[in-house]
Amino acid sequence: MPLVNWLKRRLVVIAGLLTLAYLLLPNVVVTVFSFNKPKGRFNYAWQQFSLDAWKQPCGVADMCGSLSISLQIAVWATIGATVLGTMIAFALVRYRFRARGAVNSLIFLPMAMPEVVMAASLLTLFLNMGAQLGFYTILIAHIMFCLSFVVTAVKARVMSMDPRLEEAARDLYAGPLQTFLRVTLPIAAPGIAAGALLSFALSFDDFIITNFNAGSTVTFPMFVWGSAQRGTPVQINVIGTAMFLVAVLITLFSMVVTNRRTKHNA
Amino acid sequence: MSTLTETEAPPPLSPTTEETKPPRRRGRFTPYWLLLPGLLWLVVFFALPMIYQASTSVQQGSLEGGYKVTWHFATYWDAFGQYWPQFLRSVLYAAAATVGCLLLGYPLAYLIAFRAGRWRNLIMILVIAPFFTSFLIRTLAWKTILADNGPVVHTLHSLHILDLTNWLGWTAGDRVLATPLAVVCGLTYNFLPFMILPLYTSLERIDGRLHEAAGDLYAKPWTTFRKVTFPLSMPGVVSGTLLTFIPAAGDYVNSELLGSTDTRMIGNVIQTQFLRILDYPTAAALSFILMAAILAMVTIYIRRAGTEDLV
Numbered sequence: 001m002p003l004v005n006w007l008k009r010r011l012v013v014i015a016g017l018l019t020l021a022y023l024l025l026p027n028v029v030v031t032v033f034s035f036n037k038p039k040g041r042f043n044y045a046w047q048q049f050s051l052d053a054w055k056q057p058c059g060v061a062d063m064c065g066s067l068s069i070s071l072q073i074a075v076w077a078t079i080g081a082t083v084l085g086t087m088i089a090f091a092l093v094r095y096r097f098r099a100r101g102a103v104n105s106l107i108f109l110p111m112a113m114p115e116v117v118m119a120a121s122l123l124t125l126f127l128n129m130g131a132q133l134g135f136y137t138i139l140i141a142h143i144m145f146c147l148s149f150v151v152t153a154v155k156a157r158v159m160s161m162d163p164r165l166e167e168a169a170r171d172l173y174a175g176p177l178q179t180f181l182r183v184t185l186p187i188a189a190p191g192i193a194a195g196a197l198l199s200f201a202l203s204f205d206d207f208i209i210t211n212f213n214a215g216s217t218v219t220f221p222m223f224v225w226g227s228a229q230r231g232t233p234v235q236i237n238v239i240g241t242a243m244f245l246v247a248v249l250i251t252l253f254s255m256v257v258t259n260r261r262t263k264h265n266a
Numbered sequence: 267m268s269t270l271t272e273t274e275a276p277p278p279l280s281p282t283t284e285e286t287k288p289p290r291r292r293g294r295f296t297p298y299w300l301l302l303p304g305l306l307w308l309v310v311f312f313a314l315p316m317i318y319q320a321s322t323s324v325q326q327g328s329l330e331g332g333y334k335v336t337w338h339f340a341t342y343w344d345a346f347g348q349y350w351p352q353f354l355r356s357v358l359y360a361a362a363a364t365v366g367c368l369l370l371g372y373p374l375a376y377l378i379a380f381r382a383g384r385w386r387n388l389i390m391i392l393v394i395a396p397f398f399t400s401f402l403i404r405t406l407a408w409k410t411i412l413a414d415n416g417p418v419v420h421t422l423h424s425l426h427i428l429d430l431t432n433w434l435g436w437t438a439g440d441r442v443l444a445t446p447l448a449v450v451c452g453l454t455y456n457f458l459p460f461m462i463l464p465l466y467t468s469l470e471r472i473d474g475r476l477h478e479a480a481g482d483l484y485a486k487p488w489t490t491f492r493k494v495t496f497p498l499s500m501p502g503v504v505s506g507t508l509l510t511f512i513p514a515a516g517d518y519v520n521s522e523l524l525g526s527t528d529t530r531m532i533g534n535v536i537q538t539q540f541l542r543i544l545d546y547p548t549a550a551a552l553s554f555i556l557m558a559a560i561l562a563m564v565t566i567y568i569r570r571a572g573t574e575d576l577v
């Protein structure tokens with residue numbers, strides 16, 4: 001039975017590729033249906049090929065506005081969470097201080113908490129304080145849940161860093177600031193970048209916490225959620241496809257650049 | 267993404283250089299200054315809200331007249347008595363999705379770690395890239411995939427798989443949409459990358475020579491997997507299952523978009539109570555029960571996974 005043997009040897013590969021297909025199938029559907037011309041208000045069944053939505057990506061009322069709000073929140077949340085998270089990560093790895101356990105659990109808990117719970121409790125706080133729900137309450141919430149992820153990403157990187165590099169810098173009469181800027185920061189940079197990228201993705205795509213704390217502000221995920229009730233415009237698929245393509249292209253580009261650089265250095 | 271195991275690890279010893287150097291007065295308070303802004307943020311916008319919520323859950327009153335703390339613990343009992351089916355459903359769906367993620371995710375993580383060769387980076391990108399398309403758009407795509415007259419339902423029907431799932435109560439009336447199967451399928455899909463990435467991280471660390479050694483000792487491939495690979499990948503399995511189960515148990519998006527009123531999970535109830543019915547004490551109590559239940563389950567799970575024979 002050569003065929004059976006062949007299949008047996010490749011069972012893991014076949015199963016893995018099937019999972020990959022399961023993961024990518026919705027993206028294929030999103031892409032295909034961005035060329036659809038639906039009959040009713042919902043874009044769930046294929047009708048006919050059309051480029052209309054790609055020609056007018058902002059042809060739907062309020063959609064591009066919500067996209068821009070989401071981008072602004074994601075950028076500010078990324079900056080906020082990355083700065084605060086990197087500071088915490090350095091303190092955790094580089095210094096001894098009291099209550100380390102309490103600090104660690106305060107950072108771990110937001111990642112181990114269902115989003116609904118955080119969303120609901122944060123709304124309780126805002127309601128009690130009489131805060132105006134909107135852009136700033138969303139931003140506050142996003143910085144809060146991105147922080148822990150930045151800390152973990154940066155911590156992992158700083159921990160694996162050779163302390164002798166900094167010693168060497170100091171031995172060569174670099175001041176503390178110089179050591180930090182010229183040695184420490186460049187080595188920690190990949191961890192910081194990973195944390196920032198993760199923050200951006202988490203913030204941009206967040207729905208549950210945003211839904212609770214947004215007031216009347218509409219982010220892009222909330223626009224999509226609303227459209228699932230009112231009718232899904234094809235333009236949603238255009239944005240989804242474009243984001244997927246941009247993400248793949250940027251990653252491929254950065255991979256090519258890193259490959260070149262490592263080859264160059266070798 | 268192997269965040270959960272990494273945070274569990276004991277904190278690293280700070281480099282000894284700091285200790286051997288003469289103490290600098292200026293540096294004594296440095297860690298506190300570094301920690302202060304971020305921790306303050308977490309205390310005010312994560313810990314404090316929990317306290318507010320705890321207080322809200324024992325208040326009584328109305329929207330118009332305001333709420334007062336009356337230590338009315340009966341809210342908890344009433345809320346649980348009324349919504350225990352949704353709690354149970356959340357746990358069951360989340361558990362099913364976690365098992366699904368493990369079964370689907372393990373082969374792919376294994377493939378990336380050991381078999382992908384020069385395709386490794388490309389497959390990694392393909393696993394992560396869907397993240398950049400809003401998950402709501404991708405979840406809506408399942409409405410098309412599982413549509414009543416679509417090819418998936420048709421195939422399942424002609425293979426008599428739908429008969430089986432109907433009998434099990436996973437689907438109803440030749441449909442997949444608006445049934446538990448659709449919700450679990452959506453949950454599995456949405457949290458699959460959170461399973462694959464930690465699995466991959468722990469598989470990749472395994473020394474390939476261990477496989478050779480097992481082979482040299484006449485272990486069959488399956489035995490090698492069972493006795494060597496899988497035990498060594500346990501950290502990834504533990505953090506992967508946690509990263510899948512916790513968000514899945516609190517999720518209400520999949521149930522709302524792919525399910526029906528019969529598939530409502532506890533997240534749906536909390537959301538409705540908070541945002542539409544505006545019954546804050548009940549909503550707060552429900553979300554507190556959910557938090558307590560998940561923390562308890564996670565603690566027990568980590569203990570068990572930690573003490574059982576990992577190697």
